[in-house]
Amino acid sequence: MQIIRFADLKPQPWRNGGGVTRELASHRGDASAAAASSGDGAWDWRVSIADVTSAGEYSAFPGTERVLTVVEGELLLLAVDGTEHPLEKYRPFRFPGGAASSSALPTGDIRNLNVMAREGAFKAYTSIVELSKKRAHPVFEGQLGILLQGQATVSPGNTGGLGNASSLGSAESGSGGQDSPPVALGRYDAVVGSDSQTPEILGRGFLAVVSIDPVTD
Incomplete structure (x- = not known):
């Protein structure tokens, strides 16, 4: 039986500097070399928890699909390719990882559970x-x-x-x-x-x- 203790995970800055993420688990397979060279993440899937303390753009991960769930805080306004989606706590939302996306925080800081999977290789559900x-x-x-x-x-x-x-x-x-x-x-x-x-x-x-x-x- 394996338990991943959140308190032991080190926060990592986002690629665009807009927040921090703690990675719970990931899988690096055949896509790793190509992903590393293209800069879109050297993994086929990843599960992480992110702290969002300011509005702004999200990093793009072309070729992936994301499932985002607000797990702390009340509301996240997520814009995906120009369309705004109000995300309430504990309501998973799926969207393309390569889309232009950004967030606003009308009720204050939030924490997200973020699941990403490489299209054609894995499908993720929350x-x-x-x-x-x-x-x-x-x-x-x-x-x-x-x-x-x-x-x-x-x-x-x-x-x-x-x-x-x-x-x-x-x-x-x-x-x-x-x-x-x-x-x-x-x-x-x-x-x-x-x-x-x-x-x-x-x-x-x-x-x-x-x-x-x-x-x-």
């Missing part, structure tokens, strides 16, 4: 689920479960890492079985999914489940 203390939420292979709000613990289930991941940030690993004591999660900590002893999350609050699916012909 869903927001409410946790329960009675029914555990499983996190399967190819998924990350990110605690957005509340209190929760994670335990290995009956049935590990994110199979396609080559970078998982600062992750805790444990080999305990089903009888291992549950591990407490902090805000924005991420649980790496697995189909072997699938991690199960119990608690009260909201969880973001990010799924990264390979594109097959």
